[in-house]
Amino acid sequence: MLFRLPNELHRYYADHLDAQSLSRLSRTCKFMRTKFQHEMDKIKNATEKALTVRKQKRIQVFEGNSIPGELIQEHDRGEIPLDWPGTSCLLKFERLKPALQNDEVEELRQFLEAKGSPNLRFRTGTPLLHYAMRLGGGHDARMVRLLLDYGARPNDLTPENLTALDYGAYEAPRAGxxxxxxxxxxxxxxxxxxxxxxxxxxxGQNGSQLVRMALVNGTNLRHTVQSWGHLLDETDEGDDLYTTEQLCELVHLAPDLLTWVTATGETALDYIMGYRPAVAVYLQQTGHPMYVALRQEWIEKRGRQIFERKLAEVSE
Known part of the structure; x- marks a missing residue:
């Protein structure tokens, strides 16, 4: 029994290691390589199966035609010749792509149980989790949950430097x-x-809670929003990108947003007073710790009368 115990332990650990760990361990000696070869073969076969092209679709590109966003995400990088009207390109869908899109949970489960990596990337460089966030079918998030349970990393970046949350973000929210x-x-x-x-x-109604969770996780709000110009921007329909209530919440959660100064010397309060003075009213009413100094600096630069007139316009 003592002689067999190490072999049993090897098999036990093999069932709990990911592909990368198995590969690294199998290179330590011939004995280990023999013990883990079967597991490595399973992983290799599962990966090859997942990346096998199951569906192809050829599209024509004509001048003035818009290509659906999901198709652009599927093509080999640079394959769609947007500048060459009248040409066509072939979109290739690996086996797991339709599975993720059509909520084929068992297909994904079989891949993961065969020790396929939950952080596998498609040929376009997109990780499985990110793809499931953007095009995953179903309303109950089963595909995303399964990938996360098996160790998918949400903050891995796509070739466009997008996290899973970034990649899954849609202009119009969808069910799920x-x-x-x-x-x-x-x-x-x-x-x-x-x-x-x-x-x-x-x-949805819990959007504010989700934003707070993202900040707790370490989201750098200044890096994410990039400028007050973005925060105060409008949609194509002319609506505010962020409501006044949302802006007030953001400056409360991330006070350093108020320390922004552009290369041309424009401050956060310059933007606020110019486009959304209601935020200044909020800062004043809530006694924001940075407000007094910012207000005094702005008044010295622009004048008290202008400042008071802009605040008065909010209550009219």
Whole structure:
């Protein structure tokens, strides 16, 4: 029994290691390589199967035609010749892509149980979790939950430097978005793209809670929103990108947003007084610790009368 125990332990540990760990351990000596070869073969076969092209679709590119966003995400990088009207390109869908999109949970489960990596990337460089966040089918977030349970990393970056939350952000919230985003946030997900913050707010009644979770996880709000110009921007329909209430919440959660100064010397309060003076009223009413100094600096530069007139306009 003593002689067999190490072999049993090797098999036990093999069942609890990921592909990378197995590969590294198998290179330590021939004995280990023999013991783990079967597991390595299973992983290799599962990966090859997952990346096998199951579906192809050829599209024509004509001048003036818009290509659906999900198709652009599927093509080999640079394959769609947007500048060459009248040409066509072949979109290739690996086996796991339709499985994720159509909520084929068992297909994904079989891949993961065969020790396929939950952080596998498709040929376009997109990780499985990110793809499931953007195009995953179903309203109950089963695909996302399964990937996270097996160790998917939500903050791995796509070739476009997008996290899973960034990649899954849509202008128009879809059924299941809130559940998917909350799961990723519970696993430490952060934001890194300006548009993602707005989509967390837009996802539903709990948007504010999701934003707070992202900040607790370490989201750098100044890096994410990039400028007050973005915070005060408008949608294509002319609506405010962020409501006054949301802006007030953001400066409360991240006071350093108020310390921004552009290369041309414009301060955060310059933007606020010029485009959303209601935020200044909020800062004054709540006794924000940075407000007095910012107000005095602005008054010295622009004048007290202008300052008071802009605040008065808010209550009219």
């Amino acid at each position: 978005d809130e559940a998917r985003m909350k799961l990723v946030l519970l696993h430490g997900g952060v934001l890194g793209h300006p548009g993602s913050l707005r989509n967390l707010y837009a996802v």
